[in-house]
Amino acid sequence: MIPRRKGVIGHKRELAAGEWMLIDGVPVTAPARTLLDLAAILELDDLVAAADFLICEHRRNFEEPKPAIVKDSELAAYVLSKRFLRGLANAREAMELMRVGADSPPETKLRLVLLRAGLPEFCTNYEIPGGPGEPIVYPDLGCEEFRVCGEYEGEIHQTTEKQLYDRNRDTRTAARGWLQVKVFNNDIRRGEDWVVGLFRQALLRQGWNSR
DSSP states (O other), X not given: OOOEETTEEOXXXXXXXXXXXXXXXXXXXXXXXXXXXXXXXXXXXXXXXXXXXXXXOBOOTTSOOBOOSSOHHHHHHHHHTXXXXXTXXXXXHHHHHOOXXXXXXXXXXXXXXXXXXXXXXXXXXXXXXXXXXXXXXXXXXXXXXXXXXXXXXXXXXXXXXXHHHHHHHHHHHHHTTOEEEEEEHHHXXXXXXXXXXXXXXXXXXXXXXXO
């Protein structure tokens, strides 16, 4: 029965096997199906951020492995298999733009801003190796060709412990010949052009020709 009450808009739809699951006995849509339903109401950047969340996985030497909620290939295949659904074009575009490795929506949106600006593509959770016995540095975004990396500095970076970790990370990054761009909330508030300018300047310093 379709729910009918104040503030609730009910819907009824037949779902295939695998498109729903039980959580504590309550039937809910499976992650991939949920993303497809969100495609009808979310803006593209927000939808890509949701997709990045589902496919994110890590195997980094300082933490336990993080498995993906849905493998990127499985999510893309699921979306591409659908026809005649509201928001489907939005979902298919998100499949082209999603990348494995983003740890937060701001990281995803920063990557998309740089991509739309025509800058060289930055890879998520890039690995910058060091010498024997030295730890790998994992910037949020990395452009190997020009050795420029980016970090989104959210509220988590304000703790004393995280600031110490970041200082060591920054020192190793510079020692390995990479130019680092840090983006803070104040930078985001100044607008996309400002943020793009920070990365454009860094790329130019590292030999990129914007023409």
